[in-house]
Amino acid sequence: MSDREKGKTYNKVIPVIIVAIVVAVGILAFHFSNPTALPADTSKADYNVNNTYELELSTAISNTSIVYGKNITVQIAVSNLDSSDNTMPFSSIYPSFKGNYSFPNSEDNHLPMGIAVLKGNYSINNMSDAAPLNIFPTSAAEVDNQVVNQYEFLxxxxxxxxxxxxGQSISVDFSHTYSLGxxxxxxxxxLIYFSPGSYTVIGADGWGMVTILHFSVSGPS
Structure with missing residues (x-):
């Protein structure tokens, strides 16, 4: 191959390499800048996308198994997938269960999202047959007479x-972490410790999105 032909080949290869590098960097940048990027282990994370509203509900747990008396960490978040502002009207479309259980249940009741823990292994098809455990003390509930009309996502x-x-505009973060034992x-x-067995973690938001994860509790070591 002549030097001239080698030069042509070289000029073709370089742009391809540059494009590949740019794409790879872009993917890594999104992953590390996205606050709700899910861990690689899908048994520890679940998400649900509402394409109409351009919102994503994501839930993650720290472990799929814990020892009796230890805590499990549950993270829940609602993200705006739109690259521009996204105004959402107030909504309260939550899953229904047996017994008296209500969403939202975060410390900040301006957030229309929350979690539920069911004793047993449930799916989206039969979770309504379960009565969620009372994972929050009654005294932890906030009393706030303000009514939210809409949410303006950044x-x-x-x-x-x-x-x-x-007329107030309250800054909120649709991301919350719970430590449950x-x-x-x-x-x-x-507090009554989770007894040995299987459990289901339900994540939900007011716009009808639901996530489901599972963990187990073993006897004291």
Missing amino acids: PASTRAYADTDN GYFSGNSTQ
């Missing part, structure tokens, strides 16, 4: 503004 973010009926009975604030 571009590609979990951050938003909750616009209330009294058990549940409560009635109005008692005494």
Whole structure:
């Protein structure tokens, strides 16, 4: 091959390499900048995308098995997939269960999202047959008379503004982390550890998206 032919080949290869590098860097940048990027182990994470609203609900757990008396960490987030502002009206389309269980249940009740823990191994098809455990003490519930009319999500973010009926615009983050080791009975604030067995974690938001994950509890070591 002549030097001239080698030069032509070289000039063709370089742009291809540059394009490949740019694509790879872009993928890595998205993964590390996305606050709701899911871990590689899909048994520890689940997500649900609402293409109409351009929202994504994601839920992740720290472990698929824990020892009795130890805690499991549950993360839940709602992300705006749009690259521009995304205004969402208030909505409260949550899954139904047996017994009296209500969403939302985060410490910030301006967030229309929450979790439920079911004793047993359930799926989307039969979770309505279960009665969620009371994973939050009754005293932890906030009392807030403000009514949120809509949420203004920032571009590609979990951050938003909750616009209330009294004219306030409250900055909120649709991302929350729970550390759970058990549940409560009635109005008692005494924690009862998760007993050995299988459990189902339900994530839900007010726009009808649901995620499902599972973990197990083993006896004390």
